Amino acid sequence: MKKLLVPYLTAGFPQREWFEPIVRAMDEGGADYIEIGVPFSDPIADGPTIQNASQKALDNGTTPRWILDEIKRFRGDLNAELIFFSYFNPILALDGLEGAAKHLKDAGFHGVLVPDLSLEQAEHFAGAMAAEGVHYIPLIAPTTTEERLKKIAPVTTSFAYGVSVTGVTGARKGVAQGLDEYLARVRNLLQRPFVVGFGISTPEDARAIARQADGVVVGSALIRLMEQAEDLDDCVKRVKTFISELRQAIDE
Amino acid sequence: MTQTQAETYQQPDAFGHFGRFGGQYVPETLMPALHELIEVYHNLDESFWREYRSYLKDYVGRPTPLYEAKRWSREAGGARIFLKREDLNHTGAHKINNTVGQILLARRMGKTRIIAETGAGQHGVATATVCALFDMPCVVYMGAEDVERQSLNVYRMKLLGAEVRPVTSGSQTLKDATNEAIRDWVTNVADSFYIIGSVVGPHPYPAMVRDFQKVIGEECLQQLDERDLKADAVVACVGGGSNAMGIFYPFIDKDTRLIGVEAAGRGVESDEHAASISKGKPGVLHGAMSMLLQDPNGQVALAHSISAGLDYPGIGPEHAHLNDTGRSAFVAVTDEQALEGVVRVSRLEGIIPALESAHAVAYVDQLARTMRPDQVILLNMSGRGDKDMNTYEKHIKPGA
């Protein structure tokens, strides 16, 4: 099976006008799914890079409704599927869970990923989303027991997201210890594909992970590229090049 | 509340829900640790509680007195006001009841490192204290703004051997300190125990912290009983809500009004307050569904209170539930009224309250007038004012 490449961006960072061009660059670079990060004031699962991007995006006036409108406007001709990535509270504020599910569907989202929504709390949420054809993407961590994996497997309708480390998001050097055993455990118990993210920052990391998983998620490393970009053109070029390099690395 | 309602009060459910509030909204990484905590907590044996009670007695100095504030009652001209003197606890507030319980639990679970968040610094000091007592490394997260306004407590924590990490993200207060503590916990969950300072956070914390604080209300029941009295109203300030929950809980099945006092800051009609029940909407912050100050997009709003311990946009889920059912009521008191409360009990009773507790004082001063002299108000004096001397010096003119 083709490996999945899943880049992340914080919508509205570094500027709201850059949102569509960056998403397009990711799409053209060869992304399979794009995680649209919807900024929240209190991102407890994020490290400094995405915290900072989220704060900037909020300062720029980015709101969930603006993001939905934008996606609805330009989603049409993208190849990649889109994943709505946010914390529980901003989603709840989109007219409740049923309302949010309708909004996500209308905008054309494939799935939704919520780092502070535990499996225990997800039943109503996943049901509301499924009723509108939006996939709930569960998270798996290195601390997830076999018993929990067996509960996560049946609610995984598209793919699952395996967190590579016990920790928050952020680019790290190299790949975490003990990963092989953890990923093998996930592979054994999950029928659906799973992608792995948190801390993947280079094509080398991506290549190594892709050998043991169905795909990779890259977030903070991309946000850093955007921080370093001189202007929009430069940003688009850097993002597209990096995505292509990741694509190549995982396809090898 | 009718007798049947009282008998059926059993909260939370197995998933940590208090009615529509509570629950566990945390990253998957933490879920196995929370299940382990629930398991251990629910199976604590009598030896644990014996150890807990013995530290409360010999180390914390419990039971704390129930003191009748006679001059103040007379001045107010209404009900009899009784103060539950949590300010006389070791370290100066109710917070230590909870940290003693949690550190004993951490030890039983074999954890070797302690994390805590703090606002006013009282919970940080209470955590640093028990970490010194049990020789555990301790990291306390504190908003950079609070580090400044509660500098004395920062020094106390350091003197006790804790590491204080100032948090510069967001509003640089308790909310952000809690975010940072949770991030540390997610990263170091294998060996670290997070001692949460109030009845907030994911299940089982709200219930567990309540259980470690309910000694306050249990003692009150006994102390009132010894005087052949019954409380008509119990009043406590509410930040996250631990001192309030601790004194309310044993009264839930009694015929007693329960009143929580939130911080109105510069007024609940201004944008600068911390009145989550009066002005919030249901939402999720720090692991639980509760009432939350937020904007229409679900972004958490900045709270404001002159008191660092009440400067929090959320509230414990059990309070939100008790408010939902009408079992408790919430009022709000401004910065200015709280400062007047400080002067009032200082001058009338020789007791200088913490700024947090002064919010309850200000409300009781009004409430007492509306009640009869044969009625009893129980006020939780959650802490003493030593930590707030800088603020008092700035805002209260001597001789005023």
Ligand SMILES: Cc1ncc(COP(=O)(O)O)c(C=O)c1O
């Ligand atoms: C003396 C005192 N009272 C009350 C509070 C508020 O916390 P809670 O609502 O959990 O009792 C604090 C918090 O720092 C405090 O120091």
